[in-house]
Amino acid sequence: xxxxxxxxxxxxxxxxxxxxxxxxxxxxxxxxxxxxxxxxxxxxxxxxxxxxxxxxxxxxxxxxxxxxxxxxxxxxxxxxxxxxxxxxxxxxxxxxxxxxxxxxxxxxxxxxxxxxxxxxxxxxxxxxxxxxxxxxxxxxxxxxxxxxxxxxxxxxxxxxxxxxxxxxxxxxxxxxxxxxxxxxxxxxxxxxxxxxxxxxxxxxxxxxxxxxxxxxxxxxxxxxxxxxxxxxxxxxxxxxxxxxxxxxxxxxxxxxxxxxxxxxxxxxxxxxxxxxxxxxxxxxxxxxxxxxxxxxxxxxxxxxxxxxxxxxxxxxxxxxxxxxxxxxxxxxxxxxxxxxxxxxxxxxxxxxxxxxxxxxxxxxxxxxxxxxxxxxxxxxxxxxxxxxxxxxxxxxxxxxxxxxxxxxxxxxxxxxxxxxxxxxxxxxxxxxxxxxxxxxxxxxxxxxxxxxxxxxxxxxxxxxxxxxxxxxxxxxxx
Amino acid sequence: xxxxxxxxxxxxxxxxxxxxxxxxxxxxxxxxxxxxxxxxxxxxxxxxxxxxxxxxxxxxxxxxxxxxxxxxxxxxxxxxxxxxxxxxxxxxxxxxxxxxxxxxxxxxxxxxxxxxxxxxxxxxxxxxxxxxxxxxxxxxxxxxxxxxxxxxxxxxxxxxxxxxxxxxxxxxxxxxxxxxxxxxxxxxxxxxxxxxxxxxxxxxxxxxxxxxxxxxxxxxxxxxxxxxxxxxxxxxxxxxxxxxxxxxxxxxxxxxxxxxxxxxxxxxxxxxxxxxxxxxxxxxxxxxxxxxxxxxxxxxxxxxxxxxxxxxxxxxxxxxxxxxxxxxxxxxxxxxxxxxxxxxxxxxxxxxxxxxxxxxxxxxxxxxxxxxxxxxxxxxxxxxxxxxxxxxxxxxxxxxxxxxxxxxxxxxxxxxxxxxxxxxxxxxxxxxxxxxxxxxxxxxxxxxxxxxxxxxxxxxxxxxxxxxxxxxxxxxxx
Numbered sequence: 020x021x022x023x024x025x026x027x028x029x030x031x032x033x034x035x036x037x038x039x040x041x042x043x044x045x046x047x048x049x050x051x052x053x054x055x056x057x058x059x060x061x062x063x064x065x066x067x068x069x070x071x072x073x074x075x076x077x078x079x080x081x082x083x084x085x086x087x088x089x090x091x092x093x094x095x096x097x098x099x100x101x102x103x104x105x106x107x108x109x110x111x112x113x114x115x116x117x118x119x120x121x122x123x124x125x126x127x128x129x130x131x132x133x134x135x136x137x138x139x140x141x142x143x144x145x146x147x148x149x150x151x152x153x154x155x156x157x158x159x160x161x162x163x164x165x166x167x168x169x170x171x172x173x174x175x176x177x178x179x180x181x182x183x184x185x186x187x188x189x190x191x192x193x194x195x196x197x198x199x200x201x202x203x204x205x206x207x208x209x210x211x212x213x214x215x216x217x218x219x220x221x222x223x224x225x226x227x228x229x230x231x232x233x234x235x236x237x238x239x240x241x242x243x244x245x246x247x248x249x250x251x252x253x254x255x256x257x258x259x260x261x262x263x264x265x266x267x268x269x270x271x272x273x274x275x276x277x278x279x280x281x282x283x284x285x286x287x288x289x290x291x292x293x294x295x296x297x298x299x300x301x302x303x304x305x306x307x308x309x310x311x312x313x314x315x316x317x318x319x320x321x322x323x324x325x326x327x328x329x330x331x332x333x334x335x336x337x338x339x340x341x342x343x344x345x346x347x348x349x350x351x352x353x354x355x356x357x358x359x360x361x362x363x364x365x366x367x368x369x370x371x372x373x374x375x376x377x378x379x380x381x382x383x384x385x386x387x388x389x390x391x392x393x394x395x396x397x398x399x400x401x402x403x404x405x406x407x408x409x410x411x412x413x414x415x416x417x418x419x420x421x422x423x424x425x426x427x428x429x430x431x432x433x434x435x436x437x438x439x440x441x442x443x444x445x446x447x448x449x450x451x452x453x454x455x456x457x458x459x460x461x462x463x464x465x466x467x468x469x470x471x472x473x474x475x476x477x478x479x480x481x482x483x484x485x486x487x488x489x490x491x492x493x494x495x496x497x
Numbered sequence: 498x499x500x501x502x503x504x505x506x507x508x509x510x511x512x513x514x515x516x517x518x519x520x521x522x523x524x525x526x527x528x529x530x531x532x533x534x535x536x537x538x539x540x541x542x543x544x545x546x547x548x549x550x551x552x553x554x555x556x557x558x559x560x561x562x563x564x565x566x567x568x569x570x571x572x573x574x575x576x577x578x579x580x581x582x583x584x585x586x587x588x589x590x591x592x593x594x595x596x597x598x599x600x601x602x603x604x605x606x607x608x609x610x611x612x613x614x615x616x617x618x619x620x621x622x623x624x625x626x627x628x629x630x631x632x633x634x635x636x637x638x639x640x641x642x643x644x645x646x647x648x649x650x651x652x653x654x655x656x657x658x659x660x661x662x663x664x665x666x667x668x669x670x671x672x673x674x675x676x677x678x679x680x681x682x683x684x685x686x687x688x689x690x691x692x693x694x695x696x697x698x699x700x701x702x703x704x705x706x707x708x709x710x711x712x713x714x715x716x717x718x719x720x721x722x723x724x725x726x727x728x729x730x731x732x733x734x735x736x737x738x739x740x741x742x743x744x745x746x747x748x749x750x751x752x753x754x755x756x757x758x759x760x761x762x763x764x765x766x767x768x769x770x771x772x773x774x775x776x777x778x779x780x781x782x783x784x785x786x787x788x789x790x791x792x793x794x795x796x797x798x799x800x801x802x803x804x805x806x807x808x809x810x811x812x813x814x815x816x817x818x819x820x821x822x823x824x825x826x827x828x829x830x831x832x833x834x835x836x837x838x839x840x841x842x843x844x845x846x847x848x849x850x851x852x853x854x855x856x857x858x859x860x861x862x863x864x865x866x867x868x869x870x871x872x873x874x875x876x877x878x879x880x881x882x883x884x885x886x887x888x889x890x891x892x893x894x895x896x897x898x899x900x901x902x903x904x905x906x907x908x909x910x911x912x913x914x915x916x917x918x919x920x921x922x923x924x925x926x927x928x929x930x931x932x933x934x935x936x937x938x939x940x941x942x943x944x945x946x947x948x949x950x951x952x953x954x955x956x957x958x959x960x961x962x963x964x965x966x967x968x969x970x971x972x973x974x975x
Binding site: 023024025026027028029030031032033034036037038039040041048050071075085088089092093094134138141142143145146147149150151153173175176177178179180181182183184185186187200201202203204205206212213214215216217218219220222223233234236237238240241248249281333337339340341343346347348351360361362363364491 | 501502503504505506507508509510511512514515516517518519526528549553563566567570571572612616619620621623624625627628629631651653654655656657658659660661662663664665678679680681682683684690691692693694695696697698700701711712714715716718719726727759811815817818819821824825826829838839840841842969
């Protein structure tokens with residue numbers, strides 16, 4: 020089951036048949052991928068999923084078996100099926116790089132392709148983008164809440180299936196986790212693999228000391244004892260200390276620490292710290308886990324809990340949020356002329372930004388901070404010396420900026436169907452993500468009520484948008 | 498990337514090394530999979546994922562490449578690595594069948610295997626179970642809310658990755674959807690494939706009538722027009738009717754209907770019904786979509802909306818819920834003797850049910866309704882003529898039942914590592930799910946404040962549980 024090309028919505032094919040019959044199969048269409056609101060009521064998302072996208076596009080191919088299936092549905096003409104059989108993705112894909120902070124309503128990915136190809140890839144592209152971006156963002160938010168305390172990704176068992184778990188482990192590392200418990204993901208992407216021990220082993224042994232000792236003998240360099248099976252303070256920590264005294268230290272192994280997975284973590288961590296310190300193990304770390312999320316992590320820190328590391332499961336790999344990335348037609352080419360497209364929604368100012376566009380980000384030359392983004396028509400030139408940002412919804416709000424460096428945020432990933440961009444390694448993406456995240460003002464990154472990052476339109480683009488909205492209204496009311 | 502055996506948490510391996518070093522690799526351990534609360538604040542879940550489990554277990558194999566990776570970590574002995582290289586899953590797996598309504602704290606899956614094997618499969622087993630069960634349950638709840646109105650699964654683009662989408666489409670069908678828009682899932686599992694059209698095609702054409710007409714000509718037997726691109730009542734429906742009049746009907750094609758994807762669906766559907774009826778198209782259906790969930794579907798029905806079908810995306814394939822299935826040690830064998838195990842939690846009565854158990858369901862012979870489940874020790878015999886159900890948390894609550902048929906809910910899926918159960922087809926599972934769902938009292942299936950289904954323990958099991966809790970307490974306080 021390696022060919023996943025048909026992971027597409029059926030209407031992409033019925034529309035494709037229509038385009039084909041209309042002789043429009045080679046018409047170039049432009050689609051933007053964007054989201055309308057940042058997840059977690061936050062001020063940003065972190066783009067993810069470029070490797071998954073590249074893999075899908077490179078393997079895009081409708082097999083004989085697929086054709087036989089499609090034929091059996093009785094909806095498609097033989098001419099069209101023959102066309103599908105030969106189909107490869109031959110278009111261009113621009114994308115923001117993985118790890119980049121991105122904001123509502125800006126094109127994270129832009130596809131320019133024959134309309135049938137562009138439509139057929141929509142579903143898989145979005146499923147991949149939505150998952151990867153959500154996980155990367157969740158990891159970034161949780162590691163940000165942890166304020167430098169290392170966060171380990173432990174969520175594979177709670178993910179949405181086995182493959183989804185592998186992807187979650189990968190993107191959580193890009194988003195800021197220091198490693199994962201998922202051995203396969205660690206192996207595939209060269210991510211640090213981490214873990215402690217499970218309650219089952221201690222329950223099995225009945226005797227906590229014996230269980231710890233056996234584990235220590237077999238894993239002498241990796242001893243983080245899970246201390247909450249019976250009683251964290253009365254049994255778990257004393258037994259961990261005893262094993263350190265009896266076995267680890269006499270044999271020159273480190274006593275790495277303990278993990279607490281239940282109970283009042285703030286209270287227990289403080290008492291644990293005292294017990295460990297009093298026993299002479301100031302270096303033994305305290306790992307906390309148990310459904311931790313941004314709020315509980317912040318609260319633990321506020322309460323002065325002692326935390327050396329955090330294990331995070333559900334809330335990264337299976338967070339209860341969505342990105343809701345969409346894929347919208349923004350332009351077509353007719354006789355080599357670019358025709359911008361729009362879909363007017365009930366809330367008119369929430370209407371999509373039309374046209375073939377570029378996203379530019381302004382970085383303050385002095386501070387390095389990102390001042391804002393501007394969406395421009397693809398052929399516009401952004402001045403390098405000074406620029407007036409105009410709010411797209413409140414035009415009287417103008418901000419003149421200068422002393423910036425401006426960056427075209429999207430890179431060309433596929434050119435005429437050929438991959439022209441090498442997706443950086445997971446490690447490189449992680450570093451890039453950290454670096455780019457530092458360019459975002461703290462007010463935007465605030466977990467509650469963040470300031471809204473500027474995503475503005477050039478005057479040309481705003482003018483075009485207004486004109487298209489007006490035309491569309493005329494159309495409706497004519 | 499076909500071998501996913503290592504999709505396991507690292508601690509499974511460090512514990513395995515420990516068991517190996519202790520000479521306990523062949524010790525039989527028993528693990529139960531269960532969840533603690535029904536998702537969606539509901540009264541039930543629907544078990545799913547047996548095919549995924551079978552596939553994982555059958556392919557369980559640690560390759561040379563995996564071994565090389567594990568060796569590189571420096572944690573494992575060569576003896577242990579040699580052992581892993583030869584390892585196959587050789588245990589027994591019992592499971593409730595896919596599509597069965599299941600309830601908190603009862604073992605949906607029970608694994609009896611050499612402890613190392615049993616631990617190594619935990620992570621993938623849970624990721625698969627949690628995803629499949631969540632989707633099946635979400636689909637069952639939404640289709641139940643729809644009270645017989647067909648629900649189509651449209652959520653692939655919102656799922657947690659491409660593979661997760663395929664699984665979601667599959668299990669949503671088991672849970673009650675009539676089909677999916679996901680072409681690959683439809684092909685793989687012989688599920689009806691469904692779809693309408695997208696806004697992009699209409700935006701592209703500018704002229705809604707021309708777009709509808711072109712679509713109708715290419716898909717004359719599949720005409721459900723998306724009517725909300727410009728103005729549902731003033732433009733979309735009149736244009737759909739015009740295409741029916743001008744093309745479909747004169748050519749003996751059916752006018753299947755319209756889809757409304759935005760705006761006030763209750764109001765619009767009523768107006769739409771009138772417009773269609775007035776034009777002589779009482780048979781043209783109205784499909785509603787737009788982030789519909791249980792509540793909005795119920796509300797639409799309450800308001801008397803006209804709905805012939807529902808397209809459901811996010812809330813099945815990417816529902817904001819979790820099952821939180823866990824995998825807990827319940828027994829081990831020592832010298833062929835079964836030793837029950839327990840892990841006492843802070844809330845003592847929420848402590849897991851210990852021992853190697855069976856789940857029995859009592860069905861009323863007259864009505865067919867399920868009267869309750871009882872968890873029994875594996876060697877207990879449940880009387881066929883009369884039985885007293887005892888609440889495990891409130892022992893004074895006793896209910897005598899008779900005139901029932903009793904069913905052992907779990908089937909043996911693997912025996913000594915050999916698959917001995919053929920997972921029924923998706924279609925069979927769907928029918929089985931419907932049939933079993935009908936056996937559950939409506940009060941249990943109620944969407945808000947459902948009555949709690951009885952999941953009781955036999956006197957023997959309850960006695961054992963109390964004894965183990967007592968012993969465990971003594972241990973802690975000794």
